[in-house]
């Protein structure tokens with residue numbers, strides 16, 4: 001998911017247009033649903049959210065209704081495959097004070113949190129969304145102070161409660177009606193969150209932005225920006241006076257989810273000081289060394305990428321191997337990402353709708369195909385078949401990421417362990433499963449080295465190792481699989497009308 005928050009110094013200026021533009025820069029982080037909430041005069045909140053792409057949900061007339069100089073946006077990527085309208089974000093609670101929140105990440109102790117909400121706090125959580133849970137934990141912590149009006153100390157204290165109660169990855173932006181915008185990041189820095197300011201010369205004032213990726217800040221002229229640190233929070237009063245940062249809890253570690261660099265984030269983003277693009281160049285170089293060791297350079301005639309995210313690594317891999325790089329696969333840019341297709345059968349057929357192999361580049365050639373990662377293996381196998389149908393003599397398939405053998409549990413919905421092609425299999429068995437002549441994986445130490453900087457050299461790598469930086473609550477993984485199965489069943493025979501408590505725009 002992608003989160004975004006904006007506070008404009010000129011309170012007569014609407015934040016909605018910039019929230020809309022900014023959400024387009026984060027569309028790649030989730031195409032399942034989109035939402036914007038703004039806060040206008042008298043603390044009135046406005047909201048527009050629903051399933052679909054930002055450009056389809058945020059129609060002109062709906063945008064006109066989103067009043068106010070501060071607001072938040074959210075792009076949703078289903079964590080456990082649910083596409084219910086009612087799980088679109090931001091979420092809203094009226095008590096205390098009126099709060100809306102956008103959350104990127106996932107909580108791994110949802111079972112005990114739900115019980116706590118029900119039995120101790122008596123707050124009704126109406127969806128399967130852990131984001132609704134997170135918001136209500138914050139709200140219940142805030143109302144403990146029972147103040148007529150909140151101040152920043154109350155908000156930071158409430159966040160201490162959130163950090164104490166919630167385990168998992170989370171980067172959040174939220175609005176407190178009539179008060180201001182705030183953001184906070186989990187104590188391990190698993191999901192990204194950046195803060196930026198834009199100076200207005202003529203009025204000598206500053207606007208502020210919180211966003212999941214640096215590309216949004218830069219595109220909107222928020223030049224001075226920095227990462228929100230693990231365990232850190234920032235409050236921006238609605239008048240856009242000086243923002244208040246606080247290290248609410250000591251960081252537990254600084255371990256960004258390495259999957260942001262593998263394919264999730266945009267290449268032109270810089271997250272936690274690390275250029276996504278440069279990590280992918282490094283991945284290509286190190287992958288070339290692995291290919292040389294496992295296949296041998298002389299066996300390869302040409303190197304190709306699976307469009308799009310793997311292109312950077314594939315080109316660098318070709319250069320390192322001193323072999324020609326060819327765009328043998330041509331992508332139809334008008335077919336959405338096959339990878340987030342709701343079910344298996346659609347994913348396979350749509351690969352052939354989305355990609356076409358040019359015979360001239362494959363015929364009688366030994367082809368090395370590079371992709372960013374291998375997850376289920378379904379699209380990879382289709383791609384290998386397309387290369388073989390196009391006349392390739394041999395097909396070697398290289399993954400810029402190591403074998404994925406475990407659930408992703410912090411907000412990128414990869415697949416259940418048993419659906420992962422590498423689960424419980426050796427490289428040779430995977431190669432047989434993919435019907436190619438060799439499969440070459442990046443090593444984990446190489447991947448970590450590609451992403452390391454002088455301040456960060458450890459990452460959340462649970463999908464490769466099964467060890468998650470926050471650990472998981474007993475039964476969580478089972479609950480996640482049941483939730484996915486339930487959502488898949490719903491998706492397959494979608495209920496006539498997906499009715500929940502949400503407004504149809």
Ligand SMILES: O=S(=O)(O)CCN1CCN(CCS(=O)(=O)O)CC1
Pocket residue numbers: 263264307308309337339371372373374375376377378379380381
């Ligand atoms: O470009 S995107 O960022 O949308 C998806 C990039 N990347 C493509 C390759 N798949 C694995 C296919 S498979 O191994 O599961 O078949 C993971 C996601």
